[in-house]
Amino acid sequence: MSRRLRWWAGILIPFGVLAVARWVLPLPFLVEVLIFSVYTMACNFLLGRVGFISFGQPAYLAAGAYGTAFYLYYFGRDPLLGILAGLASGLLFSAVVGLVFVRLRSDYFALVNLALAVIVYHLMQKVLAPITKGDNGLWFLDRMTSTPVLDLTRPDGFVWFAWLVAVAVWALYKALDDTVFGACCLATKTNEDKVKFLGYHDFKIRWTAFVLANTTAALAGSLYGVYFGFVSPEMASAARAADPVVVTILGGTGTLYGPLVGALAYVGMKDLVSGVVGNWEFFVGLLLVVIMLAGERGIWGTLEPWLRRRWAWRRPAPALQE
Amino acid sequence: MSHPDGALVVEGLHVGYGEAQVLFDVHLAVPRGRLAACVGRNGAGKTTLLRTIAGFLRPRAGSVRYGSVDLVGRKPYEVARMGIRYVQQDKRVFADLTVRENLRLASYATGDWDWDVVFKYFPRLKGLLDRKGGYLSGGERQMLMIGRALLGRPKVLLIDEPTEGLAPAVVEQLGRVFEELKGQATLLMVEQNLPLVGRVADVVYAVKEGRVVAEITDPDAIRSGAVEAYL
Structure with missing residues (x-):
């Protein structure tokens, strides 16, 4: 199979399966999988490509969600413009925060992001309550106007929009893998000094990656906002800070399909188990431990080599030279 | 002092990590298109010298000049963009x-x-x-x-212990490469393999406890491994 054909097959097969699943799976479940996979793609890029582990993703999710909510509650009615407003606020927020945060490494980076999520939560819940309506949140479902072609105010239109966004984001990250910037990110993760000695400005690489990933998280927040027509401080809750990291690891850190597989498994387990028992978090946590013990490379990280062998997807290895 | 001929010149360099000083008043000069080798025991400060030239460490005093350009205070990526490349020791x-x-x-x-x-x-x-x-x-x-x-x-290659742990055939190949490269770039190499140094170097600096204790420019002395007496 040619390289270009493989590239397209890589997108069309998994997302084609999801598109077909639209008629099989419950619609809210599919929407949640699609949005959560976008959210996880951001975390997967940070962790798998740049080596940043962030427990502050809810802060960026909320930045996008509130950007959308402010626009749709106070200014306009078009959900597409609302999503653009969310993207812009996520971009601006992560660009400013990134100037400071990307100077930090490993555990400090993780914790300062967690602290950011706590700060954003309190800002939205208390400090900015006059405009965010505190815990009551902002409701704008009935303010949104219909959009042409895909009506985002209707779940059956929104699901296709979310599908398109997920395909686009996935394709963006896949394309990035083949660029010099993608290689720079991976090189920064492996050995930052050597990147500098090659003549690259390491800070700019980390900052760009940080902004890109967190704008993606904000996009997921915007999608949540438009889908539910409601945004509350809970979105920035530190209690949910580990979710994207867990799903990234569950799916397979640094793999392209990991976020999709991880989101499918996580949301699936959550829905399945919560339908049977009340304290679903306990059982989902237990299942996660078992899955991770079984294969520390995550679901896709474990499956991929097996699938490659099974269907010989792997390109022929270069001949060894004497 | 300016060196318009593109020489790499280090003058009065003092470098340290925290309270520990590693290099003391180091002077060396590598003329354009020549290969200088720094030899010395482990911990003598050879790698610290290369890292300082590459912009990774800021000296406490002294200067590092390439031609008329002062390299001190420049970031590693800026030094690299000037054509001064650092090949680290770790082979990673x-x-x-x-x-x-x-x-x-x-x-x-x-x-x-x-x-x-x-x-x-x-x-x-x-x-x-x-x-x-x-x-x-x-x-x-x-x-x-x-x-x-x-x-x-x-323009300049800073190469840190390139032959460490390599098979003799590879060392031989690298030796040939360095000999060919000499005319095209200025090379400053840290190396403990004295036979190789004797074969490829135009000038040899013996580094001991953070100081340059000898500068050998006589080709016969370099080939005969006279530097060993200073280590």
């Missing part, structure tokens, strides 16, 4: 990237996409383009690191 390439991607990174940074110069010196790399850096042997990694540094026609 970007393990998750293929040889091709490793070379692409260097090409993009330098704007030089002509890899013939790399394959001219290291033809073996041509057959390994799709292999990940993590699966290369020590010798192949060293070839890739030096090959990467050669892109963009570097």
Whole structure:
């Protein structure tokens, strides 16, 4: 199979399966999988490509969600413009925060992001309550106007929009893998000094990656906002800070399909188990431990080599030279 | 003092980590197109010297000049963009990237996409383009690191213990490469392999406990390994 054909097959097969699943799976479940996979793609890029582990993703999710909510509650009615407003606020927020945060490494980076999520939560819940309506949140479902072609105010239109966004984001990250910037990110993760000695400005690489990933998280927040027509401080809750990291690891850190597989498994387990028992978090946590013990490379990280062998997807290895 | 002929000149260099001083009043000069070797025991400060020239460490005093340009205070990527490349001792390439991607990174940074110069010196790399850096042997990694540094026609190559732990055949090959490179770039090499130093170096500096204790320029003395008396 040619390289270009493989590239397209890589997108069309998994997302084609999801598109077909639209008629099989419950619609809210599919929407949640699609949005959560976008959210996880951001975390997967940070962790798998740049080596940043962030427990502050809810802060960026909320930045996008509130950007959308402010626009749709106070200014306009078009959900597409609302999503653009969310993207812009996520971009601006992560660009400013990134100037400071990307100077930090490993555990400090993780914790300062967690602290950011706590700060954003309190800002939205208390400090900015006059405009965010505190815990009551902002409701704008009935303010949104219909959009042409895909009506985002209707779940059956929104699901296709979310599908398109997920395909686009996935394709963006896949394309990035083949660029010099993608290689720079991976090189920064492996050995930052050597990147500098090659003549690259390491800070700019980390900052760009940080902004890109967190704008993606904000996009997921915007999608949540438009889908539910409601945004509350809970979105920035530190209690949910580990979710994207867990799903990234569950799916397979640094793999392209990991976020999709991880989101499918996580949301699936959550829905399945919560339908049977009340304290679903306990059982989902237990299942996660078992899955991770079984294969520390995550679901896709474990499956991929097996699938490659099974269907010989792997390109022929270069001949060894004497 | 300016050196318009493109010499690399270090004068009165004092460098340390925290409270510990490592280099004391180091002076050396490498004329353009020549190869200088720094030899000395482990911990003598040789690597610290290269890291300071490469911009990774800021000296407490002294100057590092390339021609008329002062390198002190410049960031490592700025020094690299000036054509001064540092090949580290650790022989660690970007393990998750293929040889091709490793070379692409260097090409993009330098704007030089002509890899013939790399394959001219290291033809073996041509057959390994799709292999990940993590699966290369020590010798192949060293070839890739030096090959990467050669892109963009570097003016100065700072090479830290290039032959450490390599098979004699690879050491022999690298020796030939250094001899060929001498006319095209200025080389400052840290090396403990005295026979190799005797073969390729134009000037040898003996470094002991952070000080340059001898400068040997006589070709016969270099070839005979006279520097050993100072170590």
